[in-house]
Amino acid sequence: MSIQKRPVIELRGASKVFRTPSGGLHTAVRDLNLTVEQGEFVAVVGPTGCGKSTTLTLVSGLEEATEGEVMVGGAPVSGIGDKVGFVFQQDAVFPWRSVLSNVMAGPRFRGVPKAEAKERARSWLARVGLSAFEDRYPHQLSGGQRKRVALAATFVNDPELLLMDEPFSALDVQTRALMSDELLDLWAGTGASVVFVTHDLEESIALADKVVVMTAGPATVKEIFTIDLPRPRRVEAVRLEPRFVEIYREIWSSLGEEVRITRERSASDAA
Numbered sequence: 453m454s455i456q457k458r459p460v461i462e463l464r465g466a467s468k469v470f471r472t473p474s475g476g477l478h479t480a481v482r483d484l485n486l487t488v489e490q491g492e493f494v495a496v497v498g499p500t501g502c503g504k505s506t507t508l509t510l511v512s513g514l515e516e517a518t519e520g521e522v523m524v525g526g527a528p529v530s531g532i533g534d535k536v537g538f539v540f541q542q543d544a545v546f547p548w549r550s551v552l553s554n555v556m557a558g559p560r561f562r563g564v565p566k567a568e569a570k571e572r573a574r575s576w577l578a579r580v581g582l583s584a585f586e587d588r589y590p591h592q593l594s595g596g597q598r599k600r601v602a603l604a605a606t607f608v609n610d611p612e613l614l615l616m617d618e619p620f621s622a623l624d625v626q627t628r629a630l631m632s633d634e635l636l637d638l639w640a641g642t643g644a645s646v647v648f649v650t651h652d653l654e655e656s657i658a659l660a661d662k663v664v665v666m667t668a669g670p671a672t673v674k675e676i677f678t679i680d681l682p683r684p685r686r687v688e689a690v691r692l693e694p695r696f697v698e699i700y701r702e703i704w705s706s707l708g709e710e711v712r713i714t715r716e717r718s719a720s721d722a723a
C-alpha cells in the first residue's frame with residue numbers, strides 16, 4: 453500500500469504586489485502555483501531579486517498575498533504558525549543569552565517546563581557537536597558554530613515546516629558544505645518539510661528532492677526538477693557523481709536563461 457502524502461504548502465495563483473516608496477506598484481510574485489508535500493525538501497532557485505524571499509514571506513504569513521491562495525497545513529495561512537521554523541542568512545540568536553539558553557528559548561516560550569526544555573536543548577546541542585560550548589555566548593563562537601546553534605534552536609521545537617532563506621550564504625565554502633551535511637542529518641527522520649531558498653544551484657541539487665526554478669521577476673514557477681539522487685547524501689561526494697553533473701546541466705539551461713534576462717534588464721536600467 454502506498455503512503456498518501458499530504459500537501460503541507462499549497463500556493464494557488466498567488467501574487468504579491470508591493471507599494472514602492474515612490475507610490476508606484478511593484479509585482480514581486482505573479483500567479484505562483486506550488487505544492488510542497490509532507491517530508492519533502494524543496495529548494496527554490498532563481499535570479500537575484502526575482503521574488504524568492506517574498507514567496508517565503510507569503511508562506512510564513514509575514515506578508516499576505518495580494519491575490520490567490522496560500523495554504524499551510526490545509527488551511528489558509530494566518531500569522532506565524534507554531535510548527536514553522538525559520539533559518540535565515542543572519543543568525544537568529546539572542547546575543548545576550550548563552551548557547552544553552554538560546555536553544556531552550558523556543559520550548560520555554562511554548563510553555564515547556566525548564567528541566568525538560570534544558571534536557572531537550574542539551575540533546576540537540578549534542579547532535580550539532582556543541583555540548584562543550586553550552587555556556588558560551590554567541591559572540592564567542594565561529595560563524596559555523598553560531599549557525600549550528602540556530603539549527604539546534606530550530607529543530608528543538610519539532611517544526612513540521614522549515615523555511616530557510618539562504619541560511620549558509622555568509623559561510624566559507626568548506627563550512628557551508630559541512631553545514632549542509634549537518635542539515636541533512638538533522639532533518640532525516642523528522643518528517644518535516646523544508647523550503648530552502650538559495651542562489652547556489654549546486655547546493656540546491658545536493659540537498660533537495662525537488663528544485664523549483666523561478667522566472668526572472670516577477671517570480672513564478674518556470675520548471676520543477678525532481679532530484680533522483682539517492683539518500684543519505686554527502687554534499688561533497690554527491691557533487692562528483694555523473695548523475696549530479698547531468699542534473700546540473702539540465703537545470704542550468706533553464707535557470708541560466710532567467711539569469712541572462714535579469715542581467716540584460718539591469719544593464720538596460722543602468723544605461
Ligand SMILES: Nc1ncnc2c1ncn2[C@@H]1O[C@H](COP(=O)(O)OP(=O)(O)OP(=O)(O)O)[C@@H](O)[C@H]1O
Pocket residue numbers: 470471472478479480498499500501502503504505506507651669
Ligand atoms: N516590502 C517591499 N516593498 C517593495 N518592494 C519589495 C519589498 N520586498 C521586496 N520587494 C521587491 O520585490 C522584488 C523581489 O524581492 P525578493 O527579496 O523576494 O527577491 P529574491 O529573489 O529573494 O532576491 P535575492 O535573490 O537578491 O535575495 C525585488 O525587486 C524587491 O526590491
